[in-house]
Amino acid sequence: MLKHETWHKFGRNKLSMIRVTNLKKAFGAIRAVDDISFEIPDNQVFGLLGPNGAGKTTTINLIVGIINADAGSVAINGENDPTRTHLRRRIGAAPQALAIYDNLSAEENLAFFGKLYGLSGKKLKERVDWCLDLAGLQDRRRDRVGKYSGGMKRRLNMACAIVHDPPILLLDEPTVGVDPQSRNMIFDRIEMLKNDGRTIVYTTHYMEEAQRLCDRVAIIDHGKILAEGTIDSLIETHGGMGTVNAELELPVPENAKLPAELNENRLSFESSQPLQDIAALADAGVKYRSLRVERPNLEKVFLNLTGRRLRD
Amino acid sequence: MGAMFHLAIKDLKLLWRDKVGFFWVLGFPLLIALFFGSIYSGAGSATARSMKIAVITDNMNPTVQSFYDQLGKSDVLVLTPMPLDSARPLVAQGKLAAYVQYIDSSKSAFDMFSGHKPHIKVGIDPSRKAEAGYLNGLLNQAFFMQLQSRFTDVKGWRRYLKDQRQSWDSIGTGWNSKLGMDFFEKLDGVLESAEKIDSAYAMKSDSASDSVSEKNYSPFAALDVAYEDVAVIWAGPRSSFEITFPQSLQWALIAAAAAFSLSIVTERTRGTFLRLRIAPISRMQILGGKGLACFIFCVGVCSLLMAVGILIFGVGVASWTYLILAILAGGICFVGVMMLISVMGKTEAAVSGAGWAVMLVMAMIGGGMMPLMFMPSWLKSISHLSPIKWGILALEGSIWRGFGFGEMILPLAVLVGVGVVGFIIGTMILSRSDG
The missing domain is CATH 3.40.1710.10 (abc type-2 transporter like domain)
Structure with missing residues (x-):
């Protein structure tokens, strides 16, 4: 079982833990990040949702200060330079690549990264144990990482980001290439970390993940943020109408006014008030053999905003 | 410093666990020393x-x-x-x-x-x-x-003279016989006196005398040769291993530089370098840790190889101080070489290929393959460009060339200079490429 730690909170700015303002970064002719701005309040999971190459990883790298922005600024808890040592100590980042050493064990990887953040002795041992619990790797702690499955490596990759108990966590596509079991475990752990009071930035191109985990989402494409807000507000603003898919019993009463043409016995139409429309048809004598109502989702939001699907 | 130390320990641990890599940095140089040492051994080993x-x-x-x-x-x-x-x-x-x-x-x-x-x-x-x-x-x-x-055997001589007199007495009374007898009698008389004096001094010596001259007295003593230890200024190696072990050390340094330059690229391609960059340590600390690991490894492997050479293959050391300085300077030099090689490409294949190509040329012209003394003069001139040459020279200077401080300072300075300049240039290029 995981032991809950009490970790140091560093005079948190209640308004915004991370504030990104007019950030720009180009690599040659490619504008990887093009004038983006957002704020992430304390203790929120903030999603950066976009297809591959949208600029998510570059944004993460700019936030931690390992690449220099062409313009704009990043403030962590109100301080402008994220490369400052005391700020770095409060940020944990799990890169998209598996940034762990195959020839070291899970325990050795965690201890090594812990030492880089100044941990030692009993504290280090406690944190390593805590992280091994978090990643579900206690029973394999002394095995070389090279012998782990992809899911185990992913979990360890995330655990290495949190070994120093940071209040801010940046997770860059933490579920890439993992099995469903490991994916669910990672989701559970992220929710647990959020409940601990951490601020989490989560990049993904899986809208299901963003919908499950994120309090707020920024939809990013070609280096620009297209929309940003809570899931509900994004859907409400950009999701469009819901979709009704039904199989009807034939014949359909002649007085029933169908909103779309029948395809054999199948009826499909979009509506801003699907439940009311379904009820109205039932009142007109239409009998349903099956019925499915699809609410608009982030996939549809992205489609509406870009004209492309997320995984195109 | 603590972070650099942790980084260095991690790199040494990774290299230790890479058994194949470890063979190339320790086993292979040792084999080179033994192989070429055996080939050249006709030149001067004790058995030969x-x-x-x-x-x-x-x-x-x-x-x-x-x-x-x-x-x-x-x-x-x-x-x-x-x-x-x-x-x-x-x-x-x-x-x-x-x-x-x-x-x-x-x-x-x-x-x-x-x-x-x-x-x-x-x-x-x-x-x-x-x-x-x-x-x-x-x-x-x-x-x-x-x-x-x-x-020196007086008694033996007197017995022999006695035999001779009896033998000559039986020959006859001619003038030569009389002359011979007369000579033998006089010689025997001298030997008798000598024997008496010898006995007297022997007794006196046993009783009390501390006089060195009296103790060592002997009427027919052999030539007394006294030896004084005079340090030899070696004009050449005493065995072929004194040529091949400095070479093998260079191969160990080359392999170490190749291994560590590759590890920098591997860290970059696999993302661990990114994670290190995110940590609260500077880029200089990260690269310093890499350099420290490389330096410790170079010095460790060179010391181990030299210990094998000295203890097992009889490699002599003219100056321990200069040997230590030569090994330390070699380590510094190859830290710089390692940094330069690590920026020769962005992939492991590119760096590995380019690194070995450059270092093989360095070894070829620097005397890593053929001893400098066997090289034609034009190649000897080119060899100045290779740090391998200066590394070998520094080691040979401390092993058998009997260099003084004035002669050691040039190779040591070149090695340290190459190391420092290489590290700075490599770090600058790496920083620029990281954006």
């Missing part, structure tokens, strides 16, 4: 310097035995007693350099006046003129050492 000869046992008597014993004291001859019939074919087959037969017809070891003279027969291939001359010198040395030992 020894001459194996047979001593013929067909006509053994105490005088012959004494002569062979004297001959066997030479540390450059390995004697095998055997009959002439066995020795001759072995010499003909080249398995022995020569055979030596001492033919002595005298009845006594003190038979100086009988007209008999000892005769030594040497069987050797006529083309081995140098060995024949060398052996001749050793035979004469043994003979005179034997002669010297006869003169």
